[in-house]
Structure formats: structure tokens, C-alpha cells
Amino acid sequence: MFALIDGNNFYVSCERVFRPSLNGLPVIVLSNNDGCAIARSNEAKALGIKMGAPWFQIRHMEESHGLIALSANFALYGDISDRVASLTAGFGPRQEIYSIDESFIDLTGVRGDHVARGRRMRDRILDWVGIPCGIGIGQTKTLAKLANHVAKTAERKPGSYPAKLSQVCDFSTLSPDELLDVFAHTNVEEVWGIGRRIAVQLNTGGVFTVADLVKLDAATVRRGWSVVLERTVRELQGVSCVDIEDIPPDKKEIASTRSFGQVVTSKADLTEAVTDFAARASEKLRKQRGLAGQVHVFIRTSPFRKDDPQYSRSITIPLRRPSCDTIKIAGAAVLGLDAIYKPEFRYAKAGVMLLDLQPDSIVQDELDLDDEPKDAGRLMTAMDVLNRRYGKGTVIVGSSGTAGAKRAWSMKQERRTPAYTTCWEDMPRVRA
């Protein structure tokens, strides 16, 4: 038995913790560069605002509907996420932190009334951290996910499902007929693993609801689609195919990519950006004690600006030996940029990806043919420590641009709230 606990409209709920005046109002959180909506309060959803809606297209609703938009404040969301996860960990013996706002919990061996425990857990998270959650419980992870969807939908749209399933929904409390009824009222695209493309294909084949899908024969699904969908169908049928990953595996690739706040054309600006991305990616790499064998760089124009000539190129640069050294990785990234840069285009986005990752414990030694400094690793450690203690950007690589100068490529965030819980200066003050 598995549970899935996740925060409702998570980013918006995080913002509301420190600004309760936002309760009851249509609020959205915007992506980087204030580009598009990535989280919506129930009130914003009710206004018809879609996930991913470009801000410039819905901005008029500020005036007309009192819509409130905030820039993404990931420092805040990450910290609140940790607090929620530390509470949900108590719900069962094993926990998989699946995303910034979701945990799977293995309920094997947990006795008693799961629904009652779920409601207590929900109350505690709301009291202690301030985040409203939904909890779904089922025999497989896919069923727990679906139950979670039902729990949240039943709360948000009364009447859509039986009221007893609101907020905390345990499929195992339903009779087979009741469960089938829930399935019949749920479209296939709500199922974990079924996206837009496959939903269309299923619909074409006459499969519209989860009730239709669960009736299919697994082997047929495999022949017609893939092992991935077959697994999903089996999980819906109650056969657990995906276990909890309570120990997060090391990343197989690490990326740092960004759209620019404004169009960039000069190689100097791109060099700064690419160096900065390489530094961010390298830092993540060192955190997982890894080394990269290859560095991938890409630059591209905006596909949305139809009138602009389009250009998109990437290149992969092998490192002579696997490394996590920011200076070497940034060097390779800039080398790659030199190879693909063309001056005549208006660039909108660039990125650096580290590939071919391996743990730093299994380095192949080799003859030391070049006289590189033996203590490069200590330099990186010192950099990481300084940046952790005195704040990001305290020590940077020179080619990423001087911190004081305005970087042409830096991202736009005009509506960001303070880092209430992670920055001393931003801590809220309470007056007596």
C-alpha cells in the first residue's frame, strides 16, 4: 500500500504562508523571467487560467479580475518543501521525495485506519507549516497518485466525487463497484504517465475514462503502445510494478539552462552566461560527488518570435579526463560556444549540460603528462564553502561577468517576495 502526499497549488500556498492576505484571491506564480504561470490558486483556476499560460496574455486580468502574479521564489519553496517532507516522513517506514511538493510513502506494515491517520497528518502539516495537502492512498503508486487527484478534485469541486473522498482518499476503502464508478468519472489523461499525446491515441481507440483503460489487456497495450503504458495499466489493475525509491539515485545528467531577460546578440554576453551556467552545473555536480566526462552547450533564438531568423545549435565537448572543476568545465563550455556562435542572430536562451557522469570515487588514474595543479580540488572546495557561508556569488569565475556590472542576460523577476526563511535580512519582523 502506498500514499502520495502533495501540497495544493504548492507555490501559491508557500506565498500565502507569509502573506495570508492572499487567501481567497486569484494568485499565480510565474516562471523565471516572469514568463508564464506555473502555479495557480483555486481562484485563479476558476478564472480559467491554464497551466503555462504566458503572462503577457493574461496580464489584463490584473485590472479586470484582481489577479495577483508573483515571481517564482524558489529559495522559499525549497525550504518549505523540506519542512513538509520532514513531517510526511512520519507517515510510514519509507519515503520517496518525488518532487518539490510530493512524497510517496510506503505504508507496508502500517496498521490502523489510514484515512484517520491521513487526516491527522494533513492537519499537522497545515498547523505546523501552513501548507494544505491532499493525500491519496492505493495499492500501487499509480493508484495512490490517482487517489490523490480524486482527493484534491473532490475538495475543489464539490459533487465531482463522493464527499468522503475529499482531502484524503483511500481507494482501498471503496467497494469494487464504488471504485469503478470513480474510474468512470475520471479521464485517462489524469493518470500518472499518460500525457497529451497518448491520451489522444487512447481516445481515438475509444478509451476515454480510467474505467475503459483498466479493462484493457496488458499484452494488447504493450503491442499497441509500449511497455511504459503496459506498466501503467497493470498498476491501475492493482499489480505494483514501481517501487518506492527511498534513496535518491545520483543524477545521470546535470543541466543549467536559462532564457534571457532580454535578447542577447554579443559573444561577450553569451560567454558570461555560459560561464555562469557551467559554474552552477559544476557546483551541483560536486554536491553529488560526481565527475563529468562531457560538457554540452547550446544556444538558440526564440521559437516564438516567428519573424526572427531561427538558429539553434549545440555541441558536446569531451573533457580530457572526467572533472568537476568549474574552471575546466567552463573552459570547455566556452570552447563549445566559440564553435557554434554566429553573430547575426538574436539569442533567447542558452544552457550547459554535464553528461557522462560518474562518482568521483572511481577515477581512472593516469600518467600525469600535463602539469596541472594538484590542489585544484581544494580550490573548488574553498569556493563552495565561501559561497555557502557568505552567500551565492561571493566567489565566481571572472568570465561570468563582474557581479557589480549589470548583466545583459540576467533574468527578469519583478515581483519576487522576500526569502523569508532562508535569508537573515528577509526574515519577517513581528512588532509587539
Added chain:
DNA sequence: TCTGGGGTCCTAGGACCC
């Protein structure tokens, strides 16, 4: 003017091997 970022897994097809 203005459209996010960071991942994973699977499959098909080509290169290559004996």
C-alpha cells in the same frame, strides 16, 4: 515587447562486431 527549467526512460535505427 512579452512564452520556464530540470530531469528520466524507451525506442528505432545506424554502426560495428564476429
Added chain:
DNA sequence: TCTGGGGTCCTAGGACCC
């Protein structure tokens, strides 16, 4: 007329997730 069989590895692209 008629040109093997079996396998691995790698890559690009598609689909999905939040």
C-alpha cells in the same frame, strides 16, 4: 532472379513527469 545471422553499443528523438 537469388548476397547470413545474431548480437551489442550508441545516439537522437519522442514522450512523460513536476
